[in-house]
Amino acid sequence: QQQVKQSPQSLIVQKGGIPIINCAYENTAFDYFPWYQQFPGKGPALLIAIRPDVSEKKEGRFTISFNKSAKQFSLHIMDSQPGDSATYFCAASNSGGGADGLTFGKGTHLIIQP
Amino acid sequence: GAGVSQSPRYKVAKRGQDVALRCDPISGHVSLFWYQQALGQGPEFLTYFQNEAQLDKSGLPSDRFFAERPEGSVSTLKIQRTQQEDSAVYLCASSLPRSYEQYFGPGTRLTVT
Numbered sequence: 001q002q003q004v005k006q007s008p009q010s011l012i013v014q015k016g017g018i019p020i021i022n023c024a025y026e027n028t029a030f031d032y033f034p035w036y037q038q039f040p041g042k043g044p045a046l047l048i049a050i051r052p053d054v055s056e057k058k059e060g061r062f063t064i065s066f067n068k069s070a071k072q073f074s075l076h077i078m079d080s081q082p083g084d085s086a087t088y089f090c091a092a093s094n095s096g097g098g099a100d101g102l103t104f105g106k107g108t109h110l111i112i113q114p
Numbered sequence: 115g116a117g118v119s120q121s122p123r124y125k126v127a128k129r130g131q132d133v134a135l136r137c138d139p140i141s142g143h144v145s146l147f148w149y150q151q152a153l154g155q156g157p158e159f160l161t162y163f164q165n166e167a168q169l170d171k172s173g174l175p176s177d178r179f180f181a182e183r184p185e186g187s188v189s190t191l192k193i194q195r196t197q198q199e200d201s202a203v204y205l206c207a208s209s210l211p212r213s214y215e216q217y218f219g220p221g222t223r224l225t226v227t
Contacts, residue, residue: 006156032214043118043205043218044157089156095214101147101170102216104156 003027004092006105013080014113021075021108023090028071030092034102035064035075038087047088048075080112116140118219120206126225127196135191135222137206146189147216148181149205157205163189196226 005024013019025033034049050057050064050073057064063076077084087109091102119138127133139146144165149157150173159173165186174181178197183189193200203223207216 034215036218041220043207043220046215046217049215091156093214100214101159101162101173102149102157103159106156107154 003103004090004105006090006108008108009106010109010111012111012113015080015082017080017112019077019080019084019110019112021088021090021110022072023074023092023105024070024072025092025103026071027092027094027103029094030103032093032095032100033064033066033073034091035062036089036091036104038089038107044089077110082112082114085110085112118206118208118217120204120219120222122222123220124223124225126227129198129226130195132192132194133196133224135193135204135224137189137191137208137219139187139189139206139208140217142210143208143217144186144211145209145213145216146183147207147209148189148191149207149218150175151203151205151221153202160191193224196224198226200224201226 035047036044037047038044048059048062061078066073087107089107090105093100093102121136146163148160151157161181162170163183178194180192203221205221207218209216
């Protein structure tokens with residue numbers, strides 16, 4: 001049972017465009033939703049994260065939109081650059097007041113064309 | 115400061131061999147996680163430590179997988195009698211006390227031939 005579904009699997013956007021990556025979750029106990037960026041041969045790097053008490057969070061060019069009733073959240077990358085080309089993963093966890101293992105989506109391979 | 119480090123970065127094992135993968139977390143990070151990432155997939159949770167206590171090992175795929183963190187710092191993931199399906203990147207992550215933010219190391223790519 002896949003608890004976090006991510007789409008699209010791959011995405012090509014022109015430089016300056018706004019790629020949008022979507023995730024849907026099933027477990028209503030999830031209360032922490034991070035996005036990670038991974039380059040080939042590297043470990044995932046934390047980009048931005050949101051808790052369910054807010055509907056949107058912005059950090060630099062990255063924005064998370066969160067819809068608790070629909071159990072969906074998405075990542076928007078403003079003014080995308082070729083250096084943003086990477087694989088992006090959404091994730092979720094049930095913190096339960098402490099740390100918890102993350103459940104990841106299958107990833108989106110993003111290419112930003114110059 | 116230094117990030118999470120893992121060694122070796124690459125490991126080739128013949129089927130049936132035992133392997134040991136090491137993780138050095140960020141200094142001061144009491145929580146440590148192991149994940150397995152198959153080619154083209156997202157990481158999958160294996161196990162979690164808080165200091166030296168292994169609080170969750172629900173993701174370990176079989177009893178051939180064993181993890182330890184005896185002094186609450188460095189951790190070792192051991193895989194006995196490796197099988198081809200064990201080929202993957204093994205990622206380690208750490209986090210501060212009472213923080214949800216997990217910081218990943220570069221991973222160890224294990225290839226079982």
